[in-house]
Amino acid sequence: MSNDPVDVLIIGAGASGAAFAWSIIDTRMRILCLEQGPRIADKEFPSRRDDYELARYAEFSCDPNVRRLKQDYPINSSDSCIAPVNWNGVGGSTINFLGHWVRMKPSDFKARSLDGVADDWPVDYPTLEPFYELNDRNTGVSGLGGNPAYPPYCPELPPIPIGKLGQTLANGFNKLGWHWWPSDVAILSQDHDGRQKCVNAGTCDLGCAAGAKGGTNFTYWPMLENARVELRTECRVREILVDQSTGFATGVLYHGPDGQVHEQKAELVVLACNGIGTPRLLLNSTSRLFPDGLANRSGKVGKFLMFHPLTGVAGVFDEPMRGHEGPMACAILSQEFYETDPSNDFVRGYGLHSGRSTTPMTYALGGYGIDDPIPWGEAHREVMDGQYPYLAGLTVVTEDLPEERNCVTLDTGLTDSDGIPAPKVAYRISENTRKMLKHGEERSKEALLAAGAKTILAKNGDSVWRRAGWHQMGTCRMGKDPETSVVDGWGRSHDVKNLFIVDGSIFVTSGAVNPTSTIQALALYIGECIKSNIGNLFD
Amino acid sequence: MVTGEKRQLLDLILDELVPPSADGRIPGAGEAGVAEFLPSSESYVPKPLDAVNSVLSSVSAKSADFSALDRTERVSVLKAVEADKPESFETLVRLTYMGYYSQPGIRPLFGVGAHPVHPEGYAVERESDELLAELTKSVRSRGSNYRA
């Protein structure tokens, strides 16, 4: 392992880091990626074990505070109603993500001009459209063309089965005359590109031992390693270094697998550590020039944290729904209530996602992301025998508007295994979100009843799923104004000209869809911008 | 390990937490041997046996002979223990669900395969193009529903 200077140093080997690296492999620049976690082989995925469900509550939990593996960093979320979750290792959170692959819509990039809230993005849907296409091709996307909720596009592979559960719910939406569509998924519905198709195992959060799910461990990384992009695993960056006279980033200090701190020099530093990890690293990189954290002259690093607050409603049907068969989060998606409707008491909107139901243990323990066990005793029998097999549910996934008070700071009293201060999250949901969740709950009940549900199971409360901070956005927002944003329209720090951010931190708004398709499209777009501006990159 | 009389008591408690089905088709958690799982469950909670022992001693304190009680009385005792020792009791409930549903033989009783889900997975037929066209017909006919 040599620490010779490189042209481009990418921090983080997840969704965005891998896509970005791919976008510049044709430049012949020397590219190095430092990743704090290890590679994980398919054979290590717990879905091959008899007691596979147990892994969700230990080493394969989506919550780093539960996993507590060496490569994980703790996250203090005591002041947040939603706990951020992730995976740290090659593939990043695409190791345990669920492959629901939804694009943002044209109106998502224009919340200020259309609805008078938040801000417009400096990029728009037509600009990103070719990068969505390119990324879909690299990832392997299944779905049904002709979705009237989007400008025209067609996924390359046919949809995965929506199953009995999806068909039943689709009939309910049809009765009400509401939009729904088979979900687009980063999951192969047929063998493709040397990869195996999905076997409908239903445990996509436990890694995909079939290789059908479009995690970057299966998509971008094999291409990158073939192209000799250097990937150094178990290397945790503790600080980005800056030349105090020029204000340019010069490289990083990182903890290597040998336990030593190393310096790695680079011409260009690219952050791809996800919406919590990226502000954490910037806030940990202080110097005379940047006493409040690197690239933070605006004071906005860590601010405007957005998740997608969500809640669920389930219906109990007459026949078994076989909800454990098929990709866990993806069957059909209704975007009937996605766009702003002036007759509502809230702005923006939400999606109604029909995932599948989960496996018995996870259901008994309260459901994925919920953790509130079902009753013991005779009531347990009634739930498991009379409800569990017959369930189909809808998840209300709301747009989270950016609010400065929702933020990531540092907890200096809590550190990772290398002694680096951990992030602390302060987050609460807004009144607008609350109203959306309520509205969504009511519409879900109507849809489930129309689909034939005999009983509705809803919380009727105000709370959101806790362990559901799957999507972390907005903490280093893009914008034209250096006073109010951290990076410009192509991911470059306003303050440090050779520092780029390519993960969901740079989102201006969150949309109400799973973000990874947009995160990667944006990373490819940033790569393209860098290539086209290579001559005057540092002006 | 929990052995001897304590084990008998534990099995009775487990059989109330997840009771057998009335037709005997589905075993209770005691009969399913969940007690064997508890000592080895430190990966899921620290010191699981502390919670188990705390519930056992609380049950013993509240009823001299739990086994002599009928099921309604046993449930009343357990509810009192739950109120007294909420954390230990909840830990035992969670671990019971884990130990019970992680058994491959239990899953098929709820319609789920006994096999590890990979590599075999489940055979699910993809809907035909015709069926999908029929199902989505009314959605298509309403035209676009996004703002440009």
Ligand SMILES: Cc1cc2nc3c(=O)[nH]c(=O)nc-3n(C[C@H](O)[C@H](O)[C@H](O)COP(=O)(O)OP(=O)(O)OC[C@H]3O[C@@H](n4cnc5c(N)ncnc54)[C@H](O)[C@@H]3O)c2cc1C
């Ligand atoms: C359980 C779960 C389900 C999800 N389901 C979906 C879904 O269905 N659809 C969807 O669109 N999205 C989903 N997501 C979200 C999706 O996984 C993320 O949006 C996406 O992976 C983010 O990409 P990223 O590159 O920003 O971060 P990641 O993919 O998380 O990668 C960041 C990488 O940076 C590394 N890193 C961080 N700090 C450092 C450091 N200091 N030094 C070195 N390396 C570092 C981490 O180890 C990690 O590997 C899900 C996420 C989870 C956890």
Ligand code: SF4
């Ligand atoms: S359901 Fe399909 S995508 Fe999900 S883990 Fe199994 S094979 Fe992979």
